[in-house]
Amino acid sequence: MKGPFESxxxxxxxxxxxxxxxxLFALYVLxxxxxxxxxxxxxxxxMAAALLLGRICLDLQQTERWFPTSTLRALSVAGLLxxxxxxxxxxxxxxxxLDYAALPIPNDDGxxxxxxxxxxxxxxxxxxxxxxxxxxxxxxxxDYLSENTRDAG
Amino acid sequence: xxxxxxxxxxxxxxxLIYVExxxxxRGDPAAPANVHVSQxxxxxxxxxxxxxxxxxxxxxxxxxxxxLGETVVIFTAGLASFFILTxxxxxxxxx
Numbered sequence: 001m002k003g004p005f006e007s008x009x010x011x012x013x014x015x016x017x018x019x020x021x022x023x024l025f026a027l028y029v030l031x032x033x034x035x036x037x038x039x040x041x042x043x044x045x046x047m048a049a050a051l052l053l054g055r056i057c058l059d060l061q062q063t064e065r066w067f068p069t070s071t072l073r074a075l076s077v078a079g080l081l082x083x084x085x086x087x088x089x090x091x092x093x094x095x096x097x098l099d100y101a102a103l104p105i106p107n108d109d110g111x112x113x114x115x116x117x118x119x120x121x122x123x124x125x126x127x128x129x130x131x132x133x134x135x136x137x138x139x140x141x142x143d144y145l146s147e148n149t150r151d152a153g
Numbered sequence: 154x155x156x157x158x159x160x161x162x163x164x165x166x167x168x169l170i171y172v173e174x175x176x177x178x179r180g181d182p183a184a185p186a187n188v189h190v191s192q193x194x195x196x197x198x199x200x201x202x203x204x205x206x207x208x209x210x211x212x213x214x215x216x217x218x219x220x221l222g223e224t225v226v227i228f229t230a231g232l233a234s235f236f237i238l239t240x241x242x243x244x245x246x247x248x
């Protein structure tokens with residue numbers, strides 16, 4: 001990437017209005033995905049859109065400080081591992097692969113709290129993992145395509 | 154060659170229009186897609202999984218193995234762009 005756009009109006013609007021709103025909306029889509037349309041994939045894609053907007057419109061040094069390529073590499077693996085481990089743990093607890101009802105969390109007949117069953121708790125953790133993995137992977141693709149790989153090995 | 158293309162496309166369009174009449178109506182309760190497990194999901198997902206969003210329940214609970222595969226696909230796309238697009242010093246002898 002050569003550098004940001006010069007326009008101070010664009011940079012101000014993106015930094016002050018658009019990025020916070022997009023990230024907040026992504027968070028809403030993620031945590032509200034069990035009640036309304038939404039979920040991990042959608043939230044991850046929206047987060048990636050916010051990161052790409054920052055990389056395109058803002059000063060590269062600054063956006064790289066938030067989410068450098070090395071961090072994104074780690075996050076993409078971490079997201080996948082969260083999903084896989086949540087699926088694998090029940091296997092060692094007398095359950096099936098991805099059987100959230102067998103997660104070793106203290107529960108009262110499958111009920112973790114008045115609002116969370118054990119299965120919906122596992123489902124939520126999995127959604128967070130999906131969101132992280134999708135967000136990191138999509139942004140990574142952009143980074144590598146744009147030769148933004150100064151710290152890449 | 155262009156007439157060949159248009160003839161082929163017209164043939165495909167005629168075929169699609171012909172078979173369209175055999176499709177089930179939208180929302181038909183007797184359609185094959187609605188008589189297998191989807192009825193069970195709609196009736197029991199809130200009680201079994203504990204969330205009101207049936208789509209999320211199907212994607213991340215009943216069919217979570219499929220979703221795990223989709224996440225692997227996205228991850229693989231990132232991994233592939235890493236291996237293909239990362240600059241390496243080929244002149245310096247490293248592969």
